[in-house]
Amino acid sequence: MRYLKKISNKLVLIWMILFSIHAYSIEQKIEISDIKLDFKEGHYFVSYSQSITLLSEAKEALSKGIPFKFLVTAKISQKNKYGLNSLILYKIFYFQLKYKSLLQKYMVSDMNDQKSYFSNIDDAIMRLSYIEKWDIGPSNNLKEGTLELKAKLDKKYLPKALQINFNKKSWDVESEITKYEIGKLN
Template sequence: MSYLKKYKALLILTFFTFFLLNELIANQINLGNFNIEQSAEGYDFLLEQDLFLNDDILKAVQKGIAIRFNIDTKIWQKREFWFDKVIHKKTVFFEIKYRNLLKKYELKEINGNYKLFATLDDLKKYIEPIKIKLGKVNKVENVWINVQINLDTNRLPKPLQINFGEKSWDISSKNYSMEFEKIN
C-alpha cells in the first residue's frame, strides 16, 4: 500500500472537493425569514426563498421544459420516549415554464394562477416571498415545523429523469427545522 501514501494528499483533496461540490449542489435554494401568521383560515407559513438555476436548467427551461418545485411542510409533535410524530402536512408547488410562442416566462403559482413574465429575473423576484396556507393546526405547543423545497424530477421528461450520475437536476434546499412557537 505504499503507493497510496504517495497520492495521499491528492486523494484527500479529491474527496474534499467532491464533498464541497456535493454540498453546493445540494444548497441551490436558500430559505429564510420564516414567519407564522394566524388568519381566519388558520395558520399561514411565510418564508423567503432564493432560487439559483444552473446553466443546464436554464437551457432546458429555454427549450420549453417545465420545472416544478415542491414545497414540503411538516409539523411534528415532540414525543419524549418515542420518535416524533407528523401531525400536519402540507405540500404545495409552483411551476416555471418558458412560452416560446409568447416569448415569456410563465409561472404557475401556488394558488394555481398563471402569470407571465418578460424575464426570468422578474419571475424569480416575484416568487421570492412564499406564503403557504397551513390551515388549522390543532396543536402549536411542543411542536416543530420543517420545510424543504426541491425540484420535482418526476415531472421531468423520462430521459432526463433517468439520467444516471447527472447531478444538475438535483436541486433542493436544506431541510429547515424550527420550533413552531418561536417563529415570528
C-alpha cells in the same frame, strides 16, 4: 522565461481543471429563509423567502420549454410524551416555472395556480422569492413544535431522458430541510 514557456501549457491545463472544479462547485439549489408562521382562525399560515439558483444547463432546459415543477413540503411535528415526533400537519404544494414559446415569456404558476408572465428568467425566479401566507392546514394552536420546510425540483415531471440522466447533479435542485421552532404564537 523558457521554463515558464515550457510549463505554460501545463499551467493552462491546471487552470482549466481548477476552473471546471470551481464552476462545478457552484451548486444549483434553493435556500429557504425568513420563515414566519401565523396561526389564524384555526389554521397555520407559512410565509418564507426562497432563493432559487439554477445553473445554465437548467436555464437552457427551461428556455427549451421544459417545465420545472417545484414541490414544497411543510411538516409540523411535535414531541409526544414518549419523546418521539408525532406528525401534526403535512402539506405540499407545487409552483411551476415554464417558458411559453408562443408568448416568449416565462410563466410562473403559484400555489393558487395564479399565473404571471415575465420577459426574463430572473424576474420569474424573483417572483418566487417570497411565498406569503400559505395555508398549511387546520390545527390547534401549538405551544411548541417544529415546522420543517423543504423545496425541491420534482424530477418526475421532467422528460424521462433527463430524469434518468446519469449526471444526476444537473437536476438536483433542492433545499435543505429548514426547521422553524414553534413557540407560543399570538
